[in-house]
Amino acid sequence: MTSLVNSSHFAIHRLPSSFSTAIATHFNSPRFSRHIFNVSVSSQPQQQGIETPPRVGFLGLGIMGSPMAQNLIKAGVDLTVWNRTKSKCDALITLGAKYKSSPEEVAASCDLTFAMLADPQSAMDVACGKYGVANGMGPGKGYVDVSTVDVDTSKLINGHIKSTGALFLEAPVSGSKKPAEDGQLIFLTAGDRNLYETAAPLLDIMGKSKFYLGDVGNGAAMKLVVNMIMGSMMASFSEGLLLSEKVGLDPKVLVEVISQGAINAPMYTTKGPSMIKSHYPTAFPLKHQQKDLRLALGLAESVSQSIPIAAAANELYKVAKSHGYSDEDFSAVIEALKTKFQNTENQ
Numbered sequence: 001m002t003s004l005v006n007s008s009h010f011a012i013h014r015l016p017s018s019f020s021t022a023i024a025t026h027f028n029s030p031r032f033s034r035h036i037f038n039v040s041v042s043s044q045p046q047q048q049g050i051e052t053p054p055r056v057g058f059l060g061l062g063i064m065g066s067p068m069a070q071n072l073i074k075a076g077v078d079l080t081v082w083n084r085t086k087s088k089c090d091a092l093i094t095l096g097a098k099y100k101s102s103p104e105e106v107a108a109s110c111d112l113t114f115a116m117l118a119d120p121q122s123a124m125d126v127a128c129g130k131y132g133v134a135n136g137m138g139p140g141k142g143y144v145d146v147s148t149v150d151v152d153t154s155k156l157i158n159g160h161i162k163s164t165g166a167l168f169l170e171a172p173v174s175g176s177k178k179p180a181e182d183g184q185l186i187f188l189t190a191g192d193r194n195l196y197e198t199a200a201p202l203l204d205i206m207g208k209s210k211f212y213l214g215d216v217g218n219g220a221a222m223k224l225v226v227n228m229i230m231g232s233m234m235a236s237f238s239e240g241l242l243l244s245e246k247v248g249l250d251p252k253v254l255v256e257v258i259s260q261g262a263i264n265a266p267m268y269t270t271k272g273p274s275m276i277k278s279h280y281p282t283a284f285p286l287k288h289q290q291k292d293l294r295l296a297l298g299l300a301e302s303v304s305q306s307i308p309i310a311a312a313a314n315e316l317y318k319v320a321k322s323h324g325y326s327d328e329d330f331s332a333v334i335e336a337l338k339t340k341f342q343n344t345e346n347q
Ligand SMILES: NC(=O)C1=CN([C@@H]2O[C@H](COP(=O)(O)OP(=O)(O)OC[C@H]3O[C@@H](n4cnc5c(N)ncnc54)[C@H](OP(=O)(O)O)[C@@H]3O)[C@@H](O)[C@H]2O)C=CC1
Pocket: 059, 060, 061, 062, 063, 064, 065, 083, 084, 085, 086, 088, 116, 117, 118, 119, 121, 122, 125, 126, 146, 147, 148, 149, 173, 174, 175, 176, 177, 283, 284, 285, 288, 289
């Protein structure tokens, strides 16, 4: 594998304080213009020295895609959206987004297109299927896939996009619904370095930092390793909450103790109190966490690395899914450890 690049030179970029400042800065930046894509911008004569802002597409408007697209619109980006379920486009259209009826049409009408899709299958369908992105791509355009997929899927999509003459960047994100709303995501990018530079101002609108990790596949791999750790942490935390209660301790106090020590993590303090009440408001759907553990197991298998803790955690998420918690937050994995389900599993 190519060595990972993480130099402070380009790893961390903080947003300016307001979107209007941000977009003004971005549009004045010489690298953020449609000229970089060699696009013929308009039949109207251009005023000397004035660059036309790029047309940006966004595909996939679920929990993450909607707020990310919304932040682009609020920043003044010329955005065109598409979603399989069209009604999810409505709020963004009201905010000023344009709409096209297929990924192909979005890609054809935009200079740079983002996609935030559920899983490898949907990412492939949207990028390479009938009426998919690849049909609308060509030289001078770019495709940035921010979905969480496996290395092989990302490489396949890269191949399809590159074969049209367009550029490809994978850019899965760390951070959930709230960071997406707040423009505080962490982008784990890999692929075409020129596209990374071109997309940087847009990534800065949606995120607080970005890593460029080299060849396509490294972003996907980094994301899967991070989510493998997160899935195991949540499973272990669930065991701790239930064990503390069973031995007569107050789980709320456990959360407080953890929050003051070396194993503190925002995830425990934000999700712990609602888990104690058996409430799982969805930020990161449990089905996606289980998908990521499954993909991480595949990644580990590909290099003969043993990951027994993640494998055990994966089984727990599968049990939770089988009991109807797929669309709840991934913290609902605690339900799989509760006696009612343990008894069912043992029958
Ligand atoms: N939620 C989170 O905290 C985070 C999620 N992620 C990752 O981001 C991605 C999106 O997550 P999230 O927004 O939460 O997921 P959602 O389930 O809310 O959204 C999934 C999106 O994918 C679309 N989709 C699903 N299947 C298809 C298909 N066959 N063809 C076309 N479109 C399809 C959905 O369309 P439709 O509306 O029609 O169903 C929807 O737009 C996932 O890869 C996830 O792992 C990454 C970081 C954080």
